[in-house]
Amino acid sequence: MTSDIAAILAIDGIATGAVYALVAIGTVLIFTVTRVIFIPFGDIAAFTALTLAALDAKRFPGTGALVVILACLATLIEIISLLRASELRLLPRALLFYLVLPLAVVGAAWLVMRMDPPLAIRLVLALMLITPISPLLDRIVFRPIADGTVLLLLTVSVALHFALVGLGLLFFGPEGVRTEPLTSLSTEFAGVLISGQTMLIVIAALVFSGLLYLFFDFTLVGKSLRATAVNRTGSRLMGIRPARAGTIAYLLGSLMAGVSGILIAPVNTVFYDSGFLIGLKAFVGAIVGGMTSYPGAAIGAVGVGILESFASFESSALKDVIVFSLLIPILIWRSLASLHSEEEIEE
Amino acid sequence: MTRFHVQLAALAAVVCLALAPFVLSPFSITLMNYIGIYSLVAIGLALLTGVGGIVSFGQAAFVGVAAYATAWVSALNGYSPWLGLVFGVALTCGVAAILGVVTLRLQGHFLSLSTVAWGLAIGFLFGNVEGLGRFNGISSIPPISFGSFALVTSAQIYFLIWGIVAAVLFLGYNLLDSRIGRAMRALRGGNTLVESLGINAFQIKLVTFVIAAFLASLSGWLYAHMSRFISPGPFDAGMGIEYLMMSMVGGAGSLLGGVVGAAIVTLLKNSVQDYLPLIAKGASGQLEIVAFSALFILFLQWARQGIVPFVARYLPKLQRERPQPAPPLPRRAQPAPGELLLKVDGAERRFGGLIAVNNVSFEVRSGEILAVIGPNGAGKSTMFNCLTGALRVNKGEIVFTGRPITREAQSRIAKAGIARTFQHVKLRPRMSLLENVMLGTYARTGAGLLAGAFRLNQREEASARHEALMQLERVGLGDKPFELAGNLPLGNQRILEIARALAADPTLLVLDEPAAGLRRQEKLRLAELLRSLRADHLTILIVEHDMEFVMSLVDRIVVLDFGSKLCEGAPAAIRSDERVQEAYLGGVA
Numbered sequence: 001m002t003s004d005i006a007a008i009l010a011i012d013g014i015a016t017g018a019v020y021a022l023v024a025i026g027t028v029l030i031f032t033v034t035r036v037i038f039i040p041f042g043d044i045a046a047f048t049a050l051t052l053a054a055l056d057a058k059r060f061p062g063t064g065a066l067v068v069i070l071a072c073l074a075t076l077i078e079i080i081s082l083l084r085a086s087e088l089r090l091l092p093r094a095l096l097f098y099l100v101l102p103l104a105v106v107g108a109a110w111l112v113m114r115m116d117p118p119l120a121i122r123l124v125l126a127l128m129l130i131t132p133i134s135p136l137l138d139r140i141v142f143r144p145i146a147d148g149t150v151l152l153l154l155t156v157s158v159a160l161h162f163a164l165v166g167l168g169l170l171f172f173g174p175e176g177v178r179t180e181p182l183t184s185l186s187t188e189f190a191g192v193l194i195s196g197q198t199m200l201i202v203i204a205a206l207v208f209s210g211l212l213y214l215f216f217d218f219t220l221v222g223k224s225l226r227a228t229a230v231n232r233t234g235s236r237l238m239g240i241r242p243a244r245a246g247t248i249a250y251l252l253g254s255l256m257a258g259v260s261g262i263l264i265a266p267v268n269t270v271f272y273d274s275g276f277l278i279g280l281k282a283f284v285g286a287i288v289g290g291m292t293s294y295p296g297a298a299i300g301a302v303g304v305g306i307l308e309s310f311a312s313f314e315s316s317a318l319k320d321v322i323v324f325s326l327l328i329p330i331l332i333w334r335s336l337a338s339l340h341s342e343e344e345i346e347e
Numbered sequence: 348m349t350r351f352h353v354q355l356a357a358l359a360a361v362v363c364l365a366l367a368p369f370v371l372s373p374f375s376i377t378l379m380n381y382i383g384i385y386s387l388v389a390i391g392l393a394l395l396t397g398v399g400g401i402v403s404f405g406q407a408a409f410v411g412v413a414a415y416a417t418a419w420v421s422a423l424n425g426y427s428p429w430l431g432l433v434f435g436v437a438l439t440c441g442v443a444a445i446l447g448v449v450t451l452r453l454q455g456h457f458l459s460l461s462t463v464a465w466g467l468a469i470g471f472l473f474g475n476v477e478g479l480g481r482f483n484g485i486s487s488i489p490p491i492s493f494g495s496f497a498l499v500t501s502a503q504i505y506f507l508i509w510g511i512v513a514a515v516l517f518l519g520y521n522l523l524d525s526r527i528g529r530a531m532r533a534l535r536g537g538n539t540l541v542e543s544l545g546i547n548a549f550q551i552k553l554v555t556f557v558i559a560a561f562l563a564s565l566s567g568w569l570y571a572h573m574s575r576f577i578s579p580g581p582f583d584a585g586m587g588i589e590y591l592m593m594s595m596v597g598g599a600g601s602l603l604g605g606v607v608g609a610a611i612v613t614l615l616k617n618s619v620q621d622y623l624p625l626i627a628k629g630a631s632g633q634l635e636i637v638a639f640s641a642l643f644i645l646f647l648q649w650a651r652q653g654i655v656p657f658v659a660r661y662l663p664k665l666q667r668e669r670p671q672p673a674p675p676l677p678r679r680a681q682p683a684p685g686e687l688l689l690k691v692d693g694a695e696r697r698f699g700g701l702i703a704v705n706n707v708s709f710e711v712r713s714g715e716i717l718a719v720i721g722p723n724g725a726g727k728s729t730m731f732n733c734l735t736g737a738l739r740v741n742k743g744e745i746v747f748t749g750r751p752i753t754r755e756a757q758s759r760i761a762k763a764g765i766a767r768t769f770q771h772v773k774l775r776p777r778m779s780l781l782e783n784v785m786l787g788t789y790a791r792t793g794a795g796l797l798a799g800a801f802r803l804n805q806r807e808e809a810s811a812r813h814e815a816l817m818q819l820e821r822v823g824l825g826d827k828p829f830e831l832a833g834n835l836p837l838g839n840q841r842i843l844e845i846a847r848a849l850a851a852d853p854t855l856l857v858l859d860e861p862a863a864g865l866r867r868q869e870k871l872r873l874a875e876l877l878r879s880l881r882a883d884h885l886t887i888l889i890v891e892h893d894m895e896f897v898m899s900l901v902d903r904i905v906v907l908d909f910g911s912k913l914c915e916g917a918p919a920a921i922r923s924d925e926r927v928q929e930a931y932l933g934g935v936a
Contacts, residue, residue: 037456144648150456151402155595156647158404158463158588163640170634276584280467287460317475320467327464328450335453 009309015198015267017305018205019045022260023282024289024301025209026253031291032229033249034242036142036153041257042279043164044130048261049270050168052126053177060113062171063129064106070136071102077140098139102132119182127258134254135247143243161276168272176274179265201263208256209298215252225249277320281308284327290334300330348663364509368502377501378617380573382610383508387566389593389605390515391559396591397600398523399555400535401451402459404587405466409560411473411582413439413567418485418577419478428491428572436564442469443560444553451552466587474579484578491572504573511565512606518800519602525799525808526792531555533775533786539737540773542757543766545790545851554796585636592643598653607655615642667829670781670816673809676791679764679852681884682748684714688855688886689734694743696729703729704740705910711855716877716887718897721907722930728770730907731859731890735767736760748854762790766853768844770860776833780824780843783832784815787850818846822876838869842876855886862893874900894931898922906930 023041030038047063054061075098082090109125117125141160145152185196216222227235228245236242264270264278285304289296304323312319368376388406396402416438417431450461474482490497491507498504522528530546534555541548571577580586589612597608619635650657682688689711696704704726711717721727732738734745736757745753752760761767766787774783788811794804819825822842824835832843841861848856861877862870870893877887877900891897897904897918904921906913908930914921921927 037460141644141648151459152647152651154456154459155402155588155591156644159592159640159643159647162585162588163637163644166634166637166640170637280463284464318471320471321475324464324468324471328446328461331453331457331461331464332449335457 005313009313010306011194011198013306013309014302015201015305016264016308017285017302018201019260019264020278020282020285020301020305021205021298022208022256022263023278024285024297025212025294026256027279027283027286028289028291028294028297029212029225029249029256030246030253031286033225034138034142034146034153034246035150036138037150037157037283037291038134038250038253039154039157039161039279039283040134040137040164040275041253042277042282043161043168043275044134044254044257045261045264045278046270046272046275047133047164047168047172048126048130048258049179049265049274050172050177050272051129052122052262052265053179053270054172055113055122055125056179058113058116060110061126061129063126063133064110066167066171067102067106067129067132067136070133070140071099074136074139075099077144098136102136105129105132119180123262126262127255130258130261131251131254134250134257138246138250142246146243146246161279165273165276168275172272174272176269176271177265178269179262181266182262197263197266201267204259204263205298208259209294212252212256212294221248281305281323284323284330287327287334288330349666353665361513364513365506368505373501376505378613380501380505380508382606382613383505383512384566384569384573385590385593385609385613386512386606387515387562387569388590389597389609390512390519390602391562391605392590392594393597393600393602393605394519394531394562395555395559396594397598397604398531398534399552401552401556402591403462403466403556403559404459404584404591405462405469406559406563406590407582407584407586408466408469409439409443409563410567410570410586411577411579412442412469413564414571414577414582415473415479415485415567417568417571418488421572422485422488423478428489428568431571432568435568436561439560439564439567440557443557447553447556451549451556463584467584470579470583470587473582480578482579484576486576488571488575488577490575498572501573504569508569508573511569515562515565516602516606521802522796522800523602525804526789526794526811527551527554527796527799529778529782529786530789532778532782536773536775539757540769542737543735543761543769543773544786544847545758545761547756547758588643592646595651595653596643596646598655598657601653601655601659604653604655608653611654615639669828670812671809673813674806676788676807676810676814676852679854681854682713684884686713688713688748689888690744690746691730691734692744692746694730694733694740694745696726696733696738696740702910704733704907706743707907707910707912708743709905709912709915711886711888713854713886714881714884715902716881716889716900718889718891718901718904719907720890720892720894720897720904721913722892724909725907725930726910727890727892727907728859729910731857734857734888735765761851764852764854765857766848766851766855767857768841768848768859768861770863772837772840772844774832774840774843774847776831778832779829780819780832780835780846781812781815781828783843784818784846784850785811787818787847788814789851791850791852815846815850818849819843821849822846823872836869838865838872841865841869841873845876849880849885853885855888856880857888857890859890860892861889862891862896870896 023045026041027038030036051061051063075095078094078098082088082094105128109129112121112125137160141156142153145156181197182200183196187194216226224240225245225248227238228240228242232242281304282301285301286297288300288303307326308319308323311322367379388410392403392406413435416435417428420426420431420434421428446465450458453461473479479485490499492498498507523532530551533541534548534551538548593608593612594605596611597604616639619638687710692708694704694707695702707730719727719730729738733740736755740753744751747763747765750763752763792807792811794807798804816825816828819828822845824839824843824846835843861873865873874896880887889901901918903916904918905915906921906927913926913930914924
C-alpha cells in the first residue's frame with residue numbers, strides 16, 4: 001500500500017466515519033435518556049435516503065403512509081392508556097401530539113411536493129417526514145416497558161429493527177437508490193483529491209455535534225435531558241417528565257440519523273435493509289464512548305469508518321467480519337474501564 | 348401430584364411422540380422435525396438465558412458452525428456424517444469456549460452486545476469464505492446412516508431428532524437438579540452471591556455457555572443432514588433473535604419451554620405464511636417478518652414470563668418427600684477455642700482520594716463473637732468486603748488460619764472457611780429453602796457435570812440434602828423445606844441465609860448487618876440463634892450498627908470511625924468509652 005492509497009483510504013474512512021458518528025451520537029443520546037439501545041437508528045438513516053430518492057423521482061415516498069399508520073397506532077394506544085388511567089381530559093393534547101401533528105407533517109409534505117420543489121426543500125421534506133417515526137415508535141413500543149431492564153429493552157429494540165426492515169421493503173420496495181451528489185465541487189489537499197461530498201459530510205457532522213453541544217449546555221430543555229440521563233427519579237422530582245425527555249431525545253436522534261442518511265445516499269447505494277449495518281457500526285462507535293460520551297462516540301465512529309475503509313481494501317468480503325470482531329476487544333476494554341455495581345437481578 | 352405422576356406424564360409424552368409419525372401427514376412430520384431441531388437450540392438458550400441470565404443473540408452462529416463443519420466433512424470431503432458430528436461438535440464447543448473465555452467476564456448488557464458482535468461476524472464469515480460455497484451454500488449433503496440404513500425421508504430422521512430432544516430434556520433436568528445445576532441457577536443472583544458460596548462464577552458461566560453451544564451444534568448437524576443443503580441464510584442474525592424468541596415465549600428458564608416455544612414459533616410462522624397472502628396479496632414475505640416481530644414485541648410487553656411457567660401455576664404442586672437421613676458430608680477440622688483465627692494487620696482501602704479504611708488492625712479468636720461497629724460511613728462495609736474478598740485492600744495483610752488471603756478470590760476465601768451473609772438478602776427466591784441451603788454445600792461436595800446429568804451423584808446428593816435439612820432445623824426453619832425462599836418474611840430470609848452459610852461448615856461466620864430492617868421479635872430470635880451457634884463453638888464476626896443488638900450479644904467490639912479504629916474491648920468498656928460516645932452522640936452532654 002502506497003502512502004497515496006493510504007491517504008485516499010483514510011479520507012474515505014473519515015467520511016464514512018462521520019456519517020456513523022451522527023448516528024452514534026443519536027444512539028448515545030437515546031441510551032442515556034431512555035436506556036434503550038436503539039438499534040433501528042440505522043434503519044431511520046436508510047429510510048431517509050430512500051425518502052429523498054423518492055422525492056427526487058417525484059414520487060410521494062412510502063414514509064408518508066408509514067407515518068400515518070404509526071400515528072394511528074400510537075393514538076390508539078395513547079387513548080387506551082388514557083382511558084385506563086381515566087384521564088380523558090388529556091385527550092385533546094394526546095390527539096394533537098400523536099395524530100394531528102404527524103398527519104399535518106405528512107399533509108404539508110404532500111402539498112409542497114406537488115409544487116415540484118428544489119433540492120433544498122426536498123431535503124427538508126425528507127427530514128420532516130422521517131423525524132416523527134422514532135418518537136411514535138417510542139410511544140408504541142418502548143413506553144409500555146420503560147422501566148424494564150436494559151436487556152429487555154435491547155431485545156425489544158432488536159425485534160423492532162426486524163419489523164422495520166420488513167416495513168422498509170413493503171413501503172420502499174427492493175430497489176437500491178443513490179441520490180445525486182449535493183455538491184459537485186472538489187478540492188485537492190496535499191496531492192489527494194477530496195470530493196465536495198466528503199467535505200460536506202465531515203462539516204455536517206461537526207456542525208451537528210456542535211449544535212448538540214450548545215443545546216445540552218445552554219438550553220433548559222437540553223439540561224433537563226441531561227438530568228434525566230443522570231437520574232430518572234431525581235429529575236422526575238424536579239418536575240421533568242422522563243417520557244417527554246425521551247420524546248425530545250428521539251426527535252433529535254432521528255434528525256441526526258436523517259441527516260446522516262441524506263449524506264450517505266449520494267456515496268453508497270442504499271437499500272431498504274442497509275440500515276442495520278449503518279446502525280451497528282455506529283453502535284460500535286458508541287460503545288467506544290462507553291454509551292455515555294458524545295465525543296467518545298464520535299471518535300469511535302470515525303475510527304470504525306477508517307478501519308472499515310482499510311479492511312475493505314485488504315479484503316472486501318471480510319470487512320464486516322473484521323469490524324464486528326473488533327467490537328469484542330472494545331467491549332472488554334469498556335467493561336474493564338467502567339466501574340460496575342452488582343448487576344441487575346431479574347426474576 | 349407426586350414424582351410418579353410426573354414420570355407417567357413424561358412416559359405418555361414419549362409414547363405420543365413415538366406414535367406421531369404413523370398418524371401425521373408427511374408435511375406435518377417435516378414440521379415436527381424442524382420443531383425438534385429448533386428445540387435443541389432453544390433448550391440451550393433456556394439454560395443460558397433463562398437459568399444463567401446470559402442473553403445471547405448469537406446462537407444461530409453456533410448452529411451454523413456445526414452445520415458448515417459437517418457439510419464440509421461429508422459433502423465436500425466425502426467422509427461419514429458421523430465424523431461430521433464429531434468435528435462439528437468439537438469445533439463449535441471449541442469456538443464457544445474461546446469466545447466464552449474472552450467475553451464471559453463482561454457485565455450485563457455488554458455481554459449480550461458481544462454476542463451480537465460475534466454472531467454477526469461468524470454469520471458474515473459463512474457467506475464470504477471461498478471454500479464454503481459463499482452465498483450459494485453447500486448442496487448434496489449425504490443423509491445420516493446407520494450401517495446401510497440411511498435416514499432419507501422425514502419420517503426416518505424424525506426418530507433420531509426427537510430421540511435426541513428427549514434425551515437432552517432428561518439429562519438437562521437431571522443436571523439442573525444437581526450440584527452444578529444449582530450453581531447455574533444461582534448465577535442470576537449476581538457474582539458476589541455465587542462467589543460467596545465458594546463457586547467459581549466464571550467457570551460455571553463458561554460451562555453453561557459451552558453446553559448451550561453444544562446443543563446448538565447438535566441442532567446444526569441434524570439440520571444439515573435433514574435439509575441436505577445449507578446456505579448462510581438460516582444462520583444469520585435474524586435467526587439468532589428467533590431462537591431467543593422461542594426460548595422466551597416458552598418460558599425462559601424452563602427447558603420444556605424451549606420445546607414449547609420452538610413449536611409455537613414454528614407453527615405460528617407456518618400459519619402466518621399460510622394466511623398472510625389471503626389478507627395482503629403479494630406482500631407476504633415482507634409482512635411475515637413485520638407480523639412476527641410485532642408479535643414478539645407484544646409478547647415481551649405483556650407476557651414476559653412465558654407459557655410454561657404460566658401453565659405450571661395452574662398445575663397441582665409437586666408433592667415431595669422429606670429428605671431421608673444419609674451419611675454426613677465430611678467436616679472441616681475446627682481450630683481449638685481461643686486460637687488465633689483471623690488477623691487483620693494495617694488494612695487500608697482507598698477509593699480515589701477517599702480513605703474508606705485506614706490502617707485498621709484487629710484479631711478474631713476461635714469461639715468468640717466479635718462485632719465491628721461504627722457510625723454511618725465509618726468504613727464497616729468496606730472492611731467487610733475486604734475480609735470476604737469482594738474488594739482488595741490497597742495496603743496491609745489479612746491472614747486467616749495462618750494463610751494469607753489478602754489477594755485471594757472471593758470463592759477461594761469462601762472455600763477456606765469464611766461463610767458470609769448479606770445486608771441486602773441475596774437468596775434465590777424461586778428456589779426452595781432446601782435448595783438454597785444446599786447451595787451452601789457446594790464447596791463440600793464434588794459431583795461434576797456428567798455425574799449430575801447421568802444421576803451418578805445420588806449418594807452425595809442425599810448427604811447434601813440431609814445436611815441442608817439439618818441446618819434448616821438448626822435455625823428453626825425445618826418445617827417447610829420445599830417452600831420457595833421468596834415467600835419468607837425478611838426476618839426468616841436472614842435466618843435462611845445463616846442456614847446456607849452454616850451448610851458450608853464454616854470456620855468463621857461473617858454477618859453483614861444481620862439486624863438491619865428486622866422487627867424487635869425477629870431481632871430477639873436472631874440473637875438467640877447466634878448465641879446457640881456460639882455454644883456450638885462457632886466463631887462469628889458481625890458488622891452492625893444496631894447498638895442494643897450488639898451489646899447484649901457479643902464478646903468483644905471493634906469500633907471504627909472515619910475509617911480508622913477508634914478502640915476495641917468488651918461491650919461494657921466500649922459503652923463507657925468517651926471517644927465512642929463522642930463519635931456516636933457528638934460529645935458528652
